[in-house]
Amino acid sequence: MSITEILFYAFSGVLLxxxxxVITARNPVHAAxxxxxxxxxxAVLWILLEAEFLAIVLVLVYVGAxxxxxxxxxxxxxxxxxxxxxxxxxxxxxxxxxxxxxxxxIGSVVYVKTLGxxxxxxxxxxxxxxxxxxxxxxxxxxxxxxxxxxLAAVILLLAIVAAxxxxxxxxxxxxxxxxxxxVSVRAKDRIRVVKMPPVIEAGEKQx
Amino acid sequence: MSGVPDFVNTLLPFLPEWIRAVVFYxxxxxxxxxxxxxxxxFLTLAERRVIGSIQARIGPNRVGPGGLLQPFADVLKLMxxxxxxxxxxxxxxxxxxPLLAVIPALAAWAVVPLWPGFAVAxxxxxxxxxxxxxxxxxxxxxxxxxxxxxxxxFLGAMRAAAQMVAYxxxxxxxxxxxVMAAGSLNLGEIIEKQSGGYFSYxxxxxxxxxxxxxxxxxxxxxxxxFDVVEGESEIVAGFHVEYSGMAFAVFFVAEYVNMILISxxxxxFFFGGWLSPFEGYPLPxxxxxxxxxxxxxxxxxxxxxxxxxxxTFPRYRYDQIMxxxxxxxxxxxxxxxxxxxxxxxxxxxxxxx
Numbered sequence: 001m002s003i004t005e006i007l008f009y010a011f012s013g014v015l016l017x018x019x020x021x022v023i024t025a026r027n028p029v030h031a032a033x034x035x036x037x038x039x040x041x042x043a044v045l046w047i048l049l050e051a052e053f054l055a056i057v058l059v060l061v062y063v064g065a066x067x068x069x070x071x072x073x074x075x076x077x078x079x080x081x082x083x084x085x086x087x088x089x090x091x092x093x094x095x096x097x098x099x100x101x102x103x104x105x106i107g108s109v110v111y112v113k114t115l116g117x118x119x120x121x122x123x124x125x126x127x128x129x130x131x132x133x134x135x136x137x138x139x140x141x142x143x144x145x146x147x148x149x150x151l152a153a154v155i156l157l158l159a160i161v162a163a164x165x166x167x168x169x170x171x172x173x174x175x176x177x178x179x180x181x182x183v184s185v186r187a188k189d190r191i192r193v194v195k196m197p198p199v200i201e202a203g204e205k206q207x
Numbered sequence: 208m209s210g211v212p213d214f215v216n217t218l219l220p221f222l223p224e225w226i227r228a229v230v231f232y233x234x235x236x237x238x239x240x241x242x243x244x245x246x247x248x249f250l251t252l253a254e255r256r257v258i259g260s261i262q263a264r265i266g267p268n269r270v271g272p273g274g275l276l277q278p279f280a281d282v283l284k285l286m287x288x289x290x291x292x293x294x295x296x297x298x299x300x301x302x303x304x305p306l307l308a309v310i311p312a313l314a315a316w317a318v319v320p321l322w323p324g325f326a327v328a329x330x331x332x333x334x335x336x337x338x339x340x341x342x343x344x345x346x347x348x349x350x351x352x353x354x355x356x357x358x359x360x361f362l363g364a365m366r367a368a369a370q371m372v373a374y375x376x377x378x379x380x381x382x383x384x385x386v387m388a389a390g391s392l393n394l395g396e397i398i399e400k401q402s403g404g405y406f407s408y409x410x411x412x413x414x415x416x417x418x419x420x421x422x423x424x425x426x427x428x429x430x431x432x433f434d435v436v437e438g439e440s441e442i443v444a445g446f447h448v449e450y451s452g453m454a455f456a457v458f459f460v461a462e463y464v465n466m467i468l469i470s471x472x473x474x475x476f477f478f479g480g481w482l483s484p485f486e487g488y489p490l491p492x493x494x495x496x497x498x499x500x501x502x503x504x505x506x507x508x509x510x511x512x513x514x515x516x517x518x519t520f521p522r523y524r525y526d527q528i529m530x531x532x533x534x535x536x537x538x539x540x541x542x543x544x545x546x547x548x549x550x551x552x553x554x555x556x557x558x559x560x
Contacts, residue, residue, distance in 0.1 A: 029353060057335065059343060063339070064345075068368050068372055071368070072368045075349075075364070076365075
């Protein structure tokens with residue numbers, strides 16, 4: 001076994017274990033952390049395939065942003081494990097049925113794909129020196145697939161706007177800081193200087 | 208750096224090739240690690256002396272000549288202290304959280320080009336790697352806050368998560384401008400693109416991006432005036448309220464190593480890294496030659512700025528931090544990226560050559 005294969009099996013093993021951990025962990029925070037760990041391991045698998053751009057972006061986007069926000073939410077939830085597990089036995093048959101259907105579907109897709117073809121083992125072709133996976137991806141994205149790429153970006157933007165529109169509501173009586181008003185305030189808006197003649201009562205000594 | 212140099216092969220011919228590579232890169236990484244940790248140790252001393260000067264005090268000057276051994280005394284003290292693990296905490300995460308903070312901070316140094324042609328791992332997507340690691344560093348803080356099982360620590364962790372996500376975006380956008388100008392994600396190539404004396408640094412064309420990047424860097428490292436994550440006046444010490452001894456020290460190692468990293472990156476992205484600003488002037492060789500000394504000088508200046516900020520500015524209020532990140536920095540970077548686009552379209556600037 002070459003060193004690459006040893007690394008591959010080691011990291012895929014850890015990936016599988018942590019993926020199982022995601023669905024078996026009792027504590028939702030632990031489950032989220034297992035998910036982070038499996039993202040890291042799949043990033044390593046991508047690096048073994050010399051797809052360093054995908055690997056780094058996986059860590060950057062999913063580990064660095066998505067899972068941080070996910071943990072943020074999960075940590076604030078006060079989930080009672082017993083309550084979640086309540087209907088487990090009642091819904092188990094349905095769940096198993098759905099799982100079996102999904103497995104059958106994936107299996108049939110794989111079967112149809114390989115139908116009438118002899119399966120050739122994939123031999124890893126090492127990229128020549130100086131080949132940049134990042135550059136190659138960028139060239140494709142910005143030339144051949146420019147429109148699908150831009151379209152995907154617009155759809156994502158739409159999703160952001162939609163999420164904000166759905167959740168933003170103005171409450172009455174909400175106190176907010178208006179920085180523009182604060183900056184443009186002038187001294188005479190806040191304080192009124194009144195000229196008064198000094199009044200000296202009789203008998204009082206002027207110091 | 209590409210490949211294992213010949214002397215390793217002649218020195219260790221009895222080992223298989225990949226073990227030779229592991230040994231070589233391991234030794235290089237160890238040297239880098241020790242240098243970074245030593246820099247960090249003296250940065251703590253420099254911080255206390257500089258802030259002391261700014262506040263018209265002396266600062267620590269008793270241990271060793273001029274206080275130079277103070278960091279080692281601190282380390283000794285922290286090592287001898289007991290690490291108290293709260294009973295109600297999540298023990299495993301409580302212990303592992305400081306490590307999760309310090310590992311990305313140190314691993315990021317792998318791609319930093321220290322002198323012409325040298326970085327431990329000279330990878331093509333170096334800039335992305337840095338962004339990925341700096342965003343992974345927040346897990347240490349969040350998990351520390353959660354595992355401690357204390358309200359103060361948890362508030363600190365929540366603040367850290369929101370602040371990091373907010374400023375990472377501004378930081379990333381600021382770097383998009385650098386990538387546009389350099390046409391590469393490789394840090395060495397970004398530096399080489401800025402060669403030709405001090406006026407060809409990217410800084411002159413991206414002053415708003417530089418300001419956004421450096422301030423976001425201060426916010427990312429949770430330093431004053433953005434240190435609400437550990438704001439003593441509100442949440443005692445934030446995420447590390449229950450940490451003691453070395454576990455506490457490791458968080459600080461992570462924070463200071465990140466400070467040095469952000470300073471080095473600011474120097475690399477906007478001020479030409481190891482390039483000499485006086486390239487082509489009739490001056491002695493070491494002044495006009497590019498080298499590590501120039502990176503170190505630039506880095507030291509930005510580190511000084513960190514300390515200067517801390518001694519000068521009062522702490523930001525939390526909602527104002529969020530406002531600054533989302534509503535000021537991101538629009539500023541977007542506008543300036545558009546301006547840069549116009550520059551490119553009409554071939555204005557040093558990148559037109």
